[in-house]
Amino acid sequence: MVKIEPFEVEQWMDRLETTPGVLNIAETCAASVSVADLVDMCEDKTLPNPLSSSTKLTYGAIRGSEELRRRVASLLDRDSEIAPLPAENVIITQGAIAANFLLFYTLVGPGDHVICVYPTYQQLYAVPESLGAEVSLWKLKATEENGYVLDLSELEGLVKENTKIIVINNPNNPMGCAIPKKTLQGIVDFARQRDIIVFADEVYNPLYHSLPSGQNAPPSILTLGYEKSVATGSMSKAFSLAGIRTGWVASCDKGIIEAVAAARDYTTISVSQLDDQVASYALSEPVLRPLLKRNSILARTNLALLSAFVEKYSSVCSWVKPTAGTTTLIEFRKKGVPVDDPSFVMDVLDKTKVLFMPASPCFGQGKDFRGSVRIGYVSETEVLQEALEKLGRYVEEHLLQGCQYSVSGDRVPRSVTEGGITL
Structure with a gap:
């Protein structure tokens, strides 16, 4: 029987995000839109509504429609200097979480070694471990000049004769940092010399909304000319x-696509035709342009609000400001000591209805990120504003005033599993 560790961040989210009246700044998606919203923002009003099709709802195109796969390939090819990625080199899955799982299931097994960036989404190192692989964590380092960075010189000490894959996450969840093109090229060059697969979870691409002046958004890993x-x-x-x-x-x-397709025959077979149609519509240029513009503006607007909050309460909280994606870690302290972040999260939720995620159980190995929480700040601006106002009052009362907070002895009280908090 495969043994896999609990997926902490997903379990925390499942328990808490349906709390009545919650102000959810734990969510990592840019504020959601409806199909009607997509139609409204479309710059070409001749495009038919994606849900108006009379196509019969069969299994559809097993690997995804030609149109959707072509548009995904075009999205990844942006600014590429190599030959365009063919549509047949794309396979559509039920979310990136299924894509990631299928890749590991297809490529990794006992006797293999995987190098994975850290911190990151737990799936990226827990799944290969569950499949019998050994995993080494390649840790991001915080710098004053460039935020969080990967040190290429460390790869030599991490690699082994049986290293099968190097796993990166760009932009990074939870840090909200970008791996620049120069570093990506260094990873590719290192892997090419050793015949190692480079796997990039690019689920937050292309939301590089706040890069330093003069720094270009990094390309997809697929544009750097490495077959594997x-x-x-x-x-x-x-x-x-x-x-x-x-x-x-x-x-x-x-060959990787063919292997993934063969493995997927045992799981989902195909993606819903309705989902495929909506995705293809959203990635058409007349919709894609305004959608990405909307989300980039939203990210920059909300990041400015969060920056002002961190600056105002800098005596008790700190961060490395994110430049991409939708998430960031903020450390909270009381009397100079990092808070117990699981208890802190629960007490804030209890007293304010503001929800974010504790970093140490969800992203930390051992005591890493103790006192830090992950905030997803690209929600509706009104939600973030209200959440930060309430969180600010909590900070003033419980961290700045030296008052003690109290919660259940359990990290997640049983009452929470029913979708509510016992006040």
Whole structure:
């Protein structure tokens, strides 16, 4: 029997996000949109509504419609200097989470070694471990000049003779940092010399909204000319459409796509035709342009609000300001000591209805990120404003005034599992 660790951040979210009256700034998707919203923002009013089709609802195109796969390939090819990625090198999946799982299930097994960036979404290192692989964590480092960075010189000490895959996440969840093109090229060069697959979870691509002046958005890993590169993504984060559960695996290596397709025959077979149609409509240029503009403006607007909050309460909280994606970690302290973040999260939710995620159980190994919480700040601006106002009052009363907070001895009280908090 496969043994897999509990998926902490998903379990925390499942328990808490349906709390009545919750102000959810734990959500990692750019504020969601409806199909009607997409139609309204479309710059070409001759495009038919994606849900007006009379197509009979069969299994549809097993690997995803030609149109959707072509548009995903075009999205990943932006600014590429190599030959365009063929549509047949893309397979559509039920979200990036299914794409990631299928890749590991297909490529990794006992006796393999995986190098994975850290911190990141727990799935990216827990799944290969569950499949019998050994995993080494490649830790991001905080710098004053460039935020969180990967040190390429550390790869030599992490790699082994049986290293099968190097896993990166760009932009990074939870740190909200970007891996620049120069570093990506260094990873590719290192992997090419050793015949190692480079797998990039690009689920927040292309939301590079706040890069330093003069710094270009990094390209997809698939544009750097290495055949053994593979990327996953979805419509959930940067495109505000988590509800259609549509993602993809794309690779320069057609053999990887064929292997994933064969494995998927045992799971989902195909993606809903309705989801496929909506995703394809959203990735058409007349919709894609205004949608990404909307989400980039939303991210920058909300990040300015969060920055003002951190600055105002800098005596008790700190961060490395994010530049991309939708998430960030903020450390909270009381009397100079990091708070117990699981208890802190529960007490804030109890007293204010503001929800974010504790970093140490959800993203930390051991005591890493103690006192930090992950905030998803690309919600509706009104939600973030209200949440920060309430969180500010909590900070003033409970952290600045030295008052003690009290919660249940359990990290997640049993009452929460029913969707509510016992006040």
